[in-house]
Amino acid sequence: MGKQKNNEVLKYNELAFAGAGDYLIPLFKLQPVEKKRLNKYGRMRRAFLQEQKPIMIDDLVLMEQLFPHLYEVQEIAEKRVEVIMTGLLEKNPAPDKEADAMDWVRHMNMLKAMAEEVVVREVNYT
Numbered sequence: 001m002g003k004q005k006n007n008e009v010l011k012y013n014e015l016a017f018a019g020a021g022d023y024l025i026p027l028f029k030l031q032p033v034e035k036k037r038l039n040k041y042g043r044m045r046r047a048f049l050q051e052q053k054p055i056m057i058d059d060l061v062l063m064e065q066l067f068p069h070l071y072e073v074q075e076i077a078e079k080r081v082e083v084i085m086t087g088l089l090e091k092n093p094a095p096d097k098e099a100d101a102m103d104w105v106r107h108m109n110m111l112k113a114m115a116e117e118v119v120v121r122e123v124n125y126t
Contacts, residue, residue, distance in 0.1 A: 031064060041077035042070040044124045077123045084115035 017024040038046070046066075049057040060066040088111045097104040 036067075036071055038067075038070055039074055039078075041119070041124060042074035044120065045070055045073045048125055073123060077119050080119045080123060081112070081115045084118055085111060088115060 016027040018027055019025075046057075049060075057066065060069055092107075092111065094107045094111075095103045
């Protein structure tokens with residue numbers, strides 16, 4: 001490759017390098033960062049991958065697919081909770097909200113906990 005001047009840009013195998021003294025520095029363009037935030041399902045999936053599947057998480061990081069994967073799992077989990085909640089409400093109708101608000105809240109929280117337990121097992125830990 002020979003010596004490069006400090007300002008010179010060298011192209012090699014479709015990669016661009018800038019000369020800095022005796023060194024060649026690769027010129028990378030970073031992908032734009034999504035402004036989404038991970039909710040509990042995305043964070044749980046990441047923790048599961050770190051603990052149980054370290055090679056898979058390394059591959060996802062190297063291919064820049066970790067966060068798209070986590071966002072996808074998060075979206076699937078949220079939709080699945082809604083579907084399960086609808087089914088549970090049909091089988092176990094909630095008490096009248098006007099008559100006893102606290103009983104209604106207790107019932108809905110119980111159904112949501114049941115739905116989330118199923119979703120965590122089938123979506124996050126598979």
